[in-house]
Amino acid sequence: MRIVLALFFLTSSLAFAHGDTKMGMFVGSGVDASYSDHALAGRVGQVVFYASPLKEEFGTKLTFRAHGLDQEAFFRKSGEDFVGTLILKNESGVLRPVVFKIDRIDRDEHKVFGSLNDIPFELHVRAKEMNGNHYINPEFEVVTNGKSLSYRLENGKVCMSCVANTSFVILSLLNLQGKI
Helix, strand or coil, X not given: CHHHHHHHHHHHHHHHHHCCCCCEEEEECCEEEEEECCEEEXXXXXXXXXEEECCCCCEEEEEEEEXXXXXXXXXXXXXXEEEEEEEEEECXXXXXXXXXXXXXXXXXXXXXXXXXXXXXXXXXXXXXXXXXXXXXXXXXXXXXXXXXXXXXXXXXXXXXXXXXXXXXXXXXXXXXXXCC
């Protein structure tokens, strides 16, 4: 009986320890990234990256590799705004900054309004299914500067806060490479 109980508790603890960490994939428009437990890793265009949530506050730390250098950027609340600044550097210094800002989130319309280097963008989230506040396998369409592009999350779910964080990573890296 002790062995049966021990096996029960062992398998139960493994099931609870695993939690809801199913691996999803962001794909489309040059995006190829794995997503699990609020962390995102992969490539956007020709840039490889890893992004994870900040521990002490809302936001994201982004580490990416470009021009042979590991580089970092942060997205977080600054005053009343949510802002992320990504600065591409090479051995000689700064090449190009990207300033990502969220102006407003409309949860009823499933949209995020913001700007990339002061050029407005609108991100629309669509999903056939919701689970509480989470979009299941959502599709994203961003319109900015007369251009439209889309990408999607396969086998995953995100809330609107996760949409804000992942859009900082994806849209900033696309902008950095001149894709939007």
